[in-house]
Amino acid sequence: MSEILFIDEPQEKLDEIQSLIKVVYEGFMALAMDYGYHINNVFGQSKDGKHEIYELRDSINYRIRSANLHFYLLIVRKFEIENRFAKMLKEKPTVFNGFIMGNPHFEMASDEIMAIYDSIVFHLSSCFDYLAMLTQFVFGKNPQTKLQWITLVKHCHNNKSEFANRKFVENIKKVNSEFVSKFNDYRAELIHRKKSTSFANVSWELDSGKVTTQFKCSEKIKSNLKKIIDKDLEYCISYASFELIKQTLLKISHVLNGMHDEFRENYIGHAPKMNNGGFQLITMNPETKFAESPALGSWKKFMEYKNFC
Template identity: 25%
Template sequence: MNKFDKAKYSNHTTSVLRLEGKRKFLKNLLVKMVFEYSNKISGSIANNDFIELRNSITLRLESIFYHYDLLASINISGEESINNKQISPLITSQIALKQDFLLDSIIFNTLSLFDYTSCLTKFILEDNKQKKKLLWTQLVRTSRGTGNFKETSLAKLINDLDKNWVFKLGEYRAELIHYKDDFVSESLKHYVKEGKYIISISAPSSLKKHFKEFKLVDNNKASINEVSLWVIENSIECVICLVEELINYFDIIRKVPLGKEIITHKQ
């Protein structure tokens, strides 16, 4: 996981392109996972339940990017816009409120992404394929259990991801749902002669308290766009690590003998 660094997200276009690359990589990795599951675990191309769970992860991933696209379409903090008309502070407040709502949706969808990935992990680990539901918190408890699984690299990775990222994000979500909303602040600079204005929306203050790096002066001025991209990027990287480890884990629990793969790749 990457600690927040404002400089890394200061160029919005570059940041979005980088995330698009990771989004594509994860989607391709999820496709590869189906082939690996067929060749090493099921021995069949009829893996409808597995594919359904995989598709749920992909759908949630698309939902995250959809909500960020909406957030960015409203305003990109710190970037100049052209408008010869006077911008009302009321409009600025409305922009801040809408982007605040969308960041909440990104947080909710991101944590849902981990729950969906947890369900797929359960399907892989357990012989009973009828029970497909397993929240991320339950998967973490399983990885810390008393069985042999807790000694595997997969279990250790799940614990690391939870400790360094998912748990903190979940604590913030719980605060939003159960205790209080987390409002953002906004500022407006209007250059009348040039017909330009800059609207800046800060990242939510309560989110910052869950991550120590925001105590740094530069990071404390993070915008809502920058923090949204950081949340998305870190979460995608976590899921990539987990999916890669699951693919490796297929070799440990392999059921299809070597040489009996049903899908071959021509060189």
């Protein structure tokens, strides 16, 4: 049996994802600021305390952070299962012996892990529908339209659509073909047709009583995640979950990068939108003495996402 790729330093992976989340959030901050500077001066405006551009931004961030929370819970649950098995073995060393048709203890543990994994999938997949709504709100003719990702992709493939000449169109098409299309099919299958499965590899040391578990991805999972993991290798669920979260964040970043290019190339940098009697946030370029979008600082921080690729 080939070696299973697993996370041997969980805190390092948790820290890496947390760092990437912070970088991606800078991109959403920048997008909202560019919207306020170039399209609709929302600074000082609010709806029940928060303008819709910020609600949409924060909705995506909520989904991302929820997926990250479940990744943490998955790692914690794995250790809890190992402690539970160790206690069972201490009380009865033969507790796992004698099962012909599969060990129910291992199967229950696997289901616990997969329930958390499924939540990661659902949260991450919904990020792209929120991203589509945010795209429509910022760049669409009808901002209030609740656009789904699949509809946004169709618009991007239509050279007569309202998005046809936008710089981010190719980014969206690339992200969809390389990742989101297959990922959304996978989510639909989990919801409507078949649950996720993994296989528990459990080992224990008789002398110390230490138990080690590895929940191996099924061939079905590897097939559905083949855009981000190698189908010829063996992975544990925690490792696959880490890659799934990381790649989702990088794909979102690629779309945001296209939106950055749209604002830089197709909007006048020193012509902020002004409201009668309102105020506008700007930065001043010390060399040109012209006003610039306050988003530029956040965009610079956001571009650090390329260091994670």
